[in-house]
Amino acid sequence: MIVSEPNTDHADSTGTDETTPTGSGLAAEKLRRLQRVDDLRGRGDNPYPYRFDRSHTLTEVRASHGDLEAGAETDDEVTVAGRIMLKRDTGKLVFATIQDRTDRIQLFISKGVIGDDAFADVKELDIGDWVGVHGTVMTTRAGELSVKTDRVELLSKAIRPLPDKWHGLTDTDTRFRQRYADLIVNDEARRHFRIRHEVISSFRRTLADEGFVEVETPVLHVEAGGAHARPFGTHHNALDMPLYLRIALELHLKRLIVGGMERVFEIGRVFRNEGISTRHNPEFTMMELYQAFADWTDVMAITERLITAAAQDALGTTVIEIRGEQVDLADPWPRVAMCDAVSDAVGSTVHPSQPVDDVRALADRHGVSYETSWGSGRIIEGLFEKLCEADIVRPTFVTGHPVEISPLARVDRNDPHVTERFELFVDARELANGYSELNDPVEQRLRFEEEQAAKEAGDAERGTVDEDYLRALEYGMPPTGGLGIGMDRVAMLLAGVDSIREVVLFPTLRPEQEIS
RNA sequence: GCGCCUCUAGCUCAACGGUAGAGCAGCGGGCUUUUAACCCGUUGGUUCAGGGUUCGAAACCCUGGGGGCGCACCA
CATH class of the missing domain: 3.30.930.10 (Bira Bifunctional Protein; Domain 2)
Incomplete structure (x- = not known):
């Protein structure tokens, strides 16, 4: 379904032209990303490839290189995979943060390193996409551990945008219904x-x-x-x-x-x-x-x-x-006996051997309701739940x-x-x-x-x-x-x-x- | 089941009953060490649904729906 709102002064957005979606909102966003899928297929690339071999999880990269000093370059090659969570584009240099189940790490993607065509594809990546990456381990001037990327492969194109990158999902209903989104961002x-x-x-x-x-x-x-x-x-x-x-x-x-x-x-x-x-x-x-x-x-x-x-x-x-x-x-x-706890709470000895009328009187005095079919034992349990349970830390x-x-x-x-x-x-x-x-x-x-x-x-x-x-x-x-x-x-x-x-x-x- | 609270853009949140807005995401432009990147511009709304009150309702009232919390229920 495309934009269907009848419109007098933006007639071009409701017509037959659906290859260049305008506007925003979820529908337009999905349409734009689906268009990217079509473009990739059109030039012979698979936006949903079958498998990917990684050499390291992100914690493994951090474990082996976490103490690298700022501004360091290494020849240590890694192949990692994850979901793009953040993207910072400074023109001819893109920083992306990817997340796998173990950790997050920054990708350092330079136009000069990866080449013009591949860099153009990087610019087309969306937050939420899964990528596989090859590169060498480095740190930036600020000391951020990064993968200096020389190859990026799209592993799965996300059609739907992620929740807010900073606040995540807060609506509990949405968090439980869309647990997959909750797990991604929270x-x-x-x-x-x-x-x-x-x-x-x-x-x-x-x-x-x-x-x-x-x-x-x-x-x-x-x-x-x-x-x-x-x-x-x-x-x-x-x-x-x-x-x-x-x-x-x-x-x-x-x-x-x-x-x-x-x-x-x-x-x-x-x-x-x-x-x-x-x-x-x-x-x-x-x-x-x-x-x-x-x-x-x-x-x-x-x-x-x-x-x-x-x-x-x-x-x-x-x-x-x-x-x-x-x-x-x-x-x-x-360890505390239930009868002792109840006895302490009511100030007199309570025991299931006592006549049910006596225990009922205690329950009445403490606002504990009971059925006529209940014996002393079950009423004592009611007293325990009402008078003692909440105080146990x-x-x-x-x-x-x-x-x-x-x-x-x-x-x-x-x-x-x-x-x-x-x-x-x-x-x-x-x-x-x-x-x-x-x-x-x-x-x-x-x-x-x-x-x-x-x-x-x-x-x-x-x-x-x-x-x-x-x-x-x-x-x-x-x-x-x-x-x-x-x-x-x-x-x-x-x-x-x-x-x-x-x-x-x-x-x-x-x-x-x-x-x- | 009962009571109280809540529902606004994809996400996070504003708007004394008086033109529905911001940030993020998106789109266009700029930037080769950013890190919630930043700067300029910009698109996007069935204000949960329906009814009512009102000159005028996102707001007030009623009904319904989803959710939360408490009570009840639950050894």
């Missing part, structure tokens, strides 16, 4: 995803070192279990049956412990059909591990090792800043969750009303959840039946009886410790960002009505 965005990558690869290394086997279990579930959450539903055509996207990895991984695999983990996407917020994306990445012969204390220890190592690998330090406070992750993480294990809200966790060996369970909180966010796994098939059936009763009483997020899982437990599951970690949340913590969308490449958004 260093911060690239940093977030580098950290995310380091975290995940660090976890894999730590777990491999400790003898864990990585596995993949089904995403499509007949019943979505292992957590309290509403699932996404889908349908299998050939089987003509409903299926659900998983909300947790837990139940399949523990079947593998029954199978004798002893130490397994999975890093995978889970899906929860719930609200979207700065802390919640409908699809997110969980790491879950299960270790035979271990209990919750072992799992707390491995949680500390995983996250501390990830910080070291991603940031080069275990010291991070949380809400302006310096926190060394290598220090031991405090440094990594803290909250332990001893009531049995009622922990249908897959083993009862505490010293207190039948709570479980051997912990959740890790940092900066008011839940990062991890682990426990001594319930392996008694008879008790597990009773817990499932309580879940199902609650679901039938109207609590949509409660679970059902998973008969196949019970059958597995009947074969015998060794004593086992289990752990789930929200990888996106760990990446947020280490990247120092407040929104999960900063560490999810393509967060869930409503679709655009029209792409321009």
